[in-house]
Amino acid sequence: MPSKATEGLPDDNEGYGTRKYWEHRYTSSASLHTKQLKTKLTTREKQGTTFDWFLTPEYLLPFVSDLYPSKESRVLMLGCGNSRLSEVMYDAGYQNIVNVDYSSTVIQDMSARHISRPQMTWYEMDVLNLQLEDGSFDLVIDKGTMDAMLTSKGDPWNPPQKDVDACTKEVDEALRVLKHSPGSKFLYFTFGQPHFRKRYMTNRPDWRFTYREIGPPEGLAYFLYVLEYASS
Numbered sequence: 001m002p003s004k005a006t007e008g009l010p011d012d013n014e015g016y017g018t019r020k021y022w023e024h025r026y027t028s029s030a031s032l033h034t035k036q037l038k039t040k041l042t043t044r045e046k047q048g049t050t051f052d053w054f055l056t057p058e059y060l061l062p063f064v065s066d067l068y069p070s071k072e073s074r075v076l077m078l079g080c081g082n083s084r085l086s087e088v089m090y091d092a093g094y095q096n097i098v099n100v101d102y103s104s105t106v107i108q109d110m111s112a113r114h115i116s117r118p119q120m121t122w123y124e125m126d127v128l129n130l131q132l133e134d135g136s137f138d139l140v141i142d143k144g145t146m147d148a149m150l151t152s153k154g155d156p157w158n159p160p161q162k163d164v165d166a167c168t169k170e171v172d173e174a175l176r177v178l179k180h181s182p183g184s185k186f187l188y189f190t191f192g193q194p195h196f197r198k199r200y201m202t203n204r205p206d207w208r209f210t211y212r213e214i215g216p217p218e219g220l221a222y223f224l225y226v227l228e229y230a231s232s
């Protein structure tokens with residue numbers, strides 16, 4: 001059952017940048033310890049719910065299949081949360097998907113939920129330190145995960161160095177685990193305007209950077225940033 005966008009919000013935006021917030025958000029009420037947490041999180045997501053932070057997986061699937069039509073590809077989903085994107089991709093034929101998130105609760109929950117999709121795997125892992133081999137994926141996808149790392153207080157035009165370092169490291173890690181062969185791609189779906197996101201993806205030797213606005217037709221604009229292996 002999808003949950004609502006207003007459920008389980010942190011006290012301020014900085015909460016989105018912490019593992020503690022995500023773990024609490026995804027944890028069942030049985031494991032809440034303090035009265036304070038009970039008060040704050042009575043409306044947070046329950047196990048068994050799904051939630052996509054923006055745009056539906058059905059809306060995004062054509063962008064993925066347009067840019068990476070081969071269903072044989074090995075895919076890495078960074079910060080999968082309890083989004084339906086991997087499920088929708090799997091049912092469309094992309095079955096070799098490795099999903100990672102640093103919340104152990106969401107990984108256990110999603111692993112149990114998708115027991116009938118056996119080729120898709122789930123690992124508790126920090127996207128800033130991927131325990132995955134160099135050059136072992138064709139396609140790496142981030143939907144809204146880098147966004148959660150850019151929630152510090154202060155001037156968004158000049159984010160703190162720790163956020164810049166984290167976002168840069170995430171892209172470093174994505175490119176490290178991608179195959180260095182023509183066609184390999186990193187796709188990043190976000191609400192982040194180019195001015196605030198390009199800096200993490202440009203000036204990457206051997207990787208061609210492009211981006212486009214992906215709609216929807218009305219309302220807030222979303223973007224797809226692409227890094228494609230392009231060495232001669």
Ligand SMILES: C[S@@+](CC[C@H](N)C(=O)[O-])C[C@H]1O[C@@H](n2cnc3c(N)ncnc32)[C@H](O)[C@@H]1O
Nearest residue numbers: 022052053079080081083101102126127143144
């Ligand atoms: C805004 S949610 C997006 C979830 C999902 N991709 C979606 O589109 O609905 C951000 C997700 O990234 C995860 N996350 C944030 N930082 C992470 C990190 N350093 N390593 C692994 N997962 C991380 C959070 O646990 C959360 O599930």
